Amino acid sequence: MKTAANSMATTYPKQPMLLRRLLGTPTGVIGLAIVSLLIGGAVFADFLAPYDPTKMAVGPRFLKPGAEHLLGTDEFGRDMYSRILYGARLTLLVGATSVLISLTVGMSIGLVAAYRGGWLESVLMRSTDVLFSFTETLIALSCVAVLGPSLKNAIIAVGIAGIPFYARTCYSASLVERSKPYFEATMAAGAGHARLIVRHLLPNVLPTMIVVATLGVSTAILAAAGLSFLGLGAQPPLPEWGYMLSGARDYFNRAPWLMTIPGLAIALTVLGFNLLGDAFRTALDPTERHR
């Protein structure tokens, strides 16, 4: 018996580590590279940035990108390179915090609804459906209308706006887990509610949720930058990329780099999280692997 079990164990192909699988695809490599670069820039902004991002007149106004100021200067003579670096910090903060809000609340709703069933499930999931049809933009805009424009409120707004989507995804993933024999067996063995949800349901829906959350970071960053672009998010003098873009349109002809650089920064960041999310999905989902 013992030898049979051993030989069986050896016949299974060894599962490569997640990271190695992630790095096995070009999308994973590029995505990881972009995201690491962003995190690096954000963490070491204090060392990498030559100037204070909000300090005016560190150089002449509208200086073209060059040796003195790597990415040029803006309409107040602020250093664009420093602003972009500190902007990365804000962008990551916005993405991570709002996704964390959506994820924790959404997952709790999804888990509880799928686990309890009955009227609670109906109420929770119907309300989620209703909110979902509002679209994230409308929810975020309504939240900002209530709370007033600021970066903090934009993060909260984007976080709340994402809840229905995470709740739905977690709910359907939990339903699948709930119907599996192991879950029934654990239930029959007398495990309590908390144990069933936290020890069994949660770890099994987590891989799906990681994929969704990684892709969700890009959506959240886009949404928050959009709010800031409209003037409803970050307020001056914060070096927020979306806000920087909205100011740039007044200087189209004079300083086109004020428009191209922050836009490129947002696009690259979002691309990075999108690629990483896609790679995560491929790495975690065997049916997707040979597609």
Added chain:
Amino acid sequence: MLRFIVGKVAMGALTVFVTTILVTLLIHLVPGDPVQIMYAQSQGSTPEQIEAVRRNLGLDQPIYIQYFQYIERLSQGDLGHTIRGGQPVLDVILQRLPNTLLLAVAAMIVAIVIGLPLGFLAAYHRNTYIDTALMGIAIAGISIPHFWLGLLLLFFFAVQLGWLPVSGSGLANLVLPAFTLGLSNAAIFARLTRSSMIDVLEQDFVQTALAKGLPRTLVLRRHVLRVGMIPLITMMGLQFAFMMGGAIVVENIFSWNGVGRMAVEAIFQRDYPIIQGFILTFAVVVVFVSIALDALYAVMDPRIRRGS
């Protein structure tokens, strides 16, 4: 089929009902005194005037009474009056709504015309370099914020080349906003179309049709496209809602006179009656479009049409 549609209509009605509750609550969720905030910008309003406004808006009543009053006025087509100017909110919205719908529909056409064929092409050539290239472009397209794309298009086609007007509300003015909104959605459409078509291409009936010697184009047109389109129609409903949301940003870039631009201005001016009206209108439009597309879906899918 009737049952399917009745279910969808009921869900839509529930959505609108919940929206009316949220819209009534909205003004109470504002931290501080909403009336004070609304009038903070207009100088020299006396406490008596503030009280009068509070009474006018019904804010001195218990909240459930406020809700019933709101529903009563709503049933008479009264969405209240704007804080600034005192115009009927319904008029202000109806004046601008056609512009937003025009933009959303035009963007939808751009997205379908570009996204669908590319997605189909990628699915047909799946796992080849054509597929990889197309999906690479699509993921880049999804990553480009539409407010940046809008600025770039504006810069190149209106400012540099002078081919199209910078802002205004004629048909030529529609081109840039429609492409801004449409292109990012075309990328999403391409991805959705690809996965939907691949699902169909891998089904047995397609292999059978090919094996019995039917011409390839015929199989693609009659078997693959027809079946693969069905799930796409439901997704279009969701996409339309996203377009309405995206229109808010795009309208502001191009000074397109729609409800989105109105809403953002209203948020700045703290004109809550307009914001309330906007949210309700948005929900009603999205509900109508999704019911219409669900009905179309029911008609196109025989499994639902015959009620099995």
